[in-house]
Amino acid sequence: MAKILITEDEDSLRSFVARALRLDGHETEEAADGAEGLEKLKEGGYDLLLSDIRMPVMDGIELAHQAHSTCPGMKILLMTGYAEQRERTDDLMEKIVDVVAKPFALPDIRKAVARALAA
Numbered sequence: 001m002a003k004i005l006i007t008e009d010e011d012s013l014r015s016f017v018a019r020a021l022r023l024d025g026h027e028t029e030e031a032a033d034g035a036e037g038l039e040k041l042k043e044g045g046y047d048l049l050l051s052d053i054r055m056p057v058m059d060g061i062e063l064a065h066q067a068h069s070t071c072p073g074m075k076i077l078l079m080t081g082y083a084e085q086r087e088r089t090d091d092l093m094e095k096i097v098d099v100v101a102k103p104f105a106l107p108d109i110r111k112a113v114a115r116a117l118a119a
Contacts, residue, residue, distance in 0.1 A: 001025035002047035002117050007037035007063060008079070009055040015101075017050065020106050021113060034058025038066050046074055048116055053080040053099075061092065068095040077116040096107075 004026050011032070018028040024077035029046075031037035035057040038097050041049065053060035064076050076095060081102035097116040100109060 001027065003027045003029075003045055004048045004050055004113070005029050005031060005037060005040055005046045006047065007031040007034060007051040007055070007060065009033055010061075016106075017109055021111055024110055024113075026113075034060060034063035037063055038070070041067055041070055041074075043085060044071065046071065048075045048077060048113065050077050050079065050113065050116075052102075053078050064092050064096055075116045075119060077112060079109075 001024065001068060004021055006014055006018050008017065009032055014030050014032070018030055019022055021028050029040055031040050033055045037049070037051060038058065051060040051063055060078050067076055069072060075097050077097050078099045078116070079102055080099060097119050098112060100112045
């Protein structure tokens with residue numbers, strides 16, 4: 001299965017998603033903001049970055065740009081609960097797999113991750 005970094009500033013959502021993906025057999029690591037996520041990415045070995053867009057310190061858009069440069073073969077899947085944030089991903093479409101709208105149900109995020117890993 002895949003090694004996935006979940007970068008999300010909301011603790012309960014981050015834990016919820018990590019737990020669900022571990023049930024699917026994935027190995028997960030977590031980061032509370034983009035800067036922490038970037039540090040973990042530099043350690044390498046991730047198959048997928050699953051990141052919120054709106055976060056303190058470094059947002060998911062900047063993290064996606066940095067992640068693409070640092071780990072060019074890694075898949076990137078973003079999450080957001082804000083429509084205007086989704087529009088900000090237009091310049092990233094060649095770098096990311098998709099943007100998942102929040103709130104989402106567990107089956108939705110699991111399917112999105114499966115599709116991202118298969119892409």
